Amino acid sequence: MNAVDQQRTATAHHARTGRRNEQIEPHRIVIVGGGVGGLGLATRLSRTPGRSGLVQVVLVDRWPTHFWKPLLHEAASGHLDPATHQLHYAVQAQRHGFEFEQGELSSLDRSNRYITLDALHDANGREILPSRQIPFDTLVLAMGSVTQYFGVPGAAEHALPLESVAHAEAFRRKLLDACLRASHARRVQTAQADTPVSINIVGAGATGVELAAALRDTVRLLNRYSPFSLDPVRDFRVRLIESSDRVLPALSDTISARAQRMLAGLGVEVLSNTRITEVRADAVITERGAPLACDITIWTAGIAGPPVFRTLDGMAVNRNAQVRVARTLQCTNDANIFGLGDCAACPAGVNGTFLAPRAQVAHQQAQFLARALKCRVAGQPLPEFVYRDAGTLVGFGREGTIGDLGSRLLTRPVFVDGWVATAVYKLVYRRHVMTLTGFARMALDTASHWLRRRVHPVIRLH
Structure with missing residues (x-):
């Protein structure tokens, strides 16, 4: 019996009896989606409970690299080379002690607690990796969103x-x-x-x-x-x-x-x-x-949740295919499954509204889940997520940046523009990089980008 089969046996035993065999495997947390929330959560979990052996973290994504989505407009317009801003999941996993599996989620077995990944093929259709089953004790869905066309023809x-x-x-x-x-x-x-x-x-x-x-x-x-x-x-x-x-x-x-x-x-x-x-x-x-x-x-x-959510073993989803979660970020019909980021419909208040799909929401939810899952592993009650709006900034290139900024000290966000707004706008991305790689690597990464802009054309021509 290989390691995966052992883990599946242990997980199935846990599902039937409610007891783990601690000698086989630690608590296995599988995170599907390596965006702002998913990769941030995997990195945070691997620092404390992962190193202590209490949990085993597995990150799944269909792509081999991570790219910060708020920069996509700069990549599309040619203002930056995405290759210099991508982070390889395998490298991040090696540095921080979690596992990475490349593949696309195709199905979920909630009773036996495992997900199935589609086979991975190359550009010519040749199989690279076969279809695989990944067992879990806790599943976190952080798969982001897809474009919503609202049925417009063409x-x-x-x-x-x-x-x-x-x-x-x-x-x-x-x-x-x-x-x-x-x-x-x-x-x-x-x-x-x-x-x-x-x-x-x-x-x-x-x-x-x-x-x-x-x-x-x-x-x-x-x-x-x-x-x-x-x-x-x-x-x-x-x-x-x-x-x-x-x-x-x-x-x-x-x-x-x-x-x-x-x-x-x-x-x-x-x-x-x-x-x-x-x-x-x-x-x-x-x-x-x-x-x-x-x-x-x-x-x-507009956006919607991944279409596969509508086919996942009775998962509770809304009309936009987002998984419905409670304030603990647990799926409303399965306490072993959590959702965060754009793919999750998270309550915003008592008036029935939901949090907007924004990078800062996913960032705060990843911070919250890193603490909450430690409580889950320890058998303690889960806290409830509380979102704090830090404001929104919108960049206009050489024309500058505008938006509003909020904090716990302010009763409401305040309008900002000029060099202050531009500086904060740039620092948001650097904070994201520092969260994933640490201060030293972030500083070196910033310096390398500064040098590239002085050696290479400021716009990509090929």
Whole structure:
């Protein structure tokens, strides 16, 4: 009997009898999803209970590397090389003493407490890893979210999502190709010489707004290089399409109004109160019937939980496929399963609302679960999660940063902009890196990025 079979036997015995055989394995915590919450939790758990031998931590993710999702708009617009900002899960596991399994969750057996991962294949369809069963005593679902297209015809086929580095790279490649075509058309004076490169961004939340601002910076920088020489004003159009009456609808009126002015100053065309009825390969159709021609459409208008959640052995999910959790972050119909981050519908208060899908929510939930799971292993009652809003910052590239900041000392968040907002905006990411790697590696990582920006072009050209 191999180690996995022994663990499955022990887990099944525990499920039947309620007693663990402490001589076989410690408490086994399996975390599915290596985002802000999942990787942060695995790293924290491995520091104290993991080193003491009380728990065994296994992290599962379909990708081999971690990338901080709030930076995806910079990767998509070419302002950073994602390869220099990725963290290999295998390296993190080796440094911190947990296990890593690459694969995609396909099923769950709640009675016998194990998950099944799909087989992993290469680009040619050849099997790399077979389907595997991973046993657990405690399961943490931290799988993030997927793009919600709201049933709009053609959206899934023709609008790019922005969920991963692969999506960001696909968008960036399309952007460079469109700019090359347009630049060539102007040099040889073809029939398309006067047609601007057009980008439609559907959804004016933080991701859409930051991407729109970053793209205006991108075309300004591309203009320095002859293959991409386009007039940033005449030859490039960015539309930001929002169904509500203002940009950043989840934030305050003050921030929204300031963002609207900054976008106008950058030359971003904002279409509010505009609903998309169809997406085509070369245009989007609005409820007003007018097609908005474009070279690329990117969809940042909504999220949902992973579709696999709807098939997982009776898991309690809401209409957006998010797992329903209590204030302890335990699944409402299985105390052995926890959920955190975008994939979990966590109560925000007594009024029936739920926490918004934000990186800081996942970060705080990971901190909470690192403490709560220690209580669970020790047989103590679980505490309840309390979210503290630290505010929201939105970056506009060279135009600066705006948002609000909150703390326990303030009764309500305060509006910030200028160098203070920009400094805090950058420090948020550095704090995330420090949480995962420690201060010394974070400092070296920061220095290496500073040097790269002085040696390499400030925009990626290939």
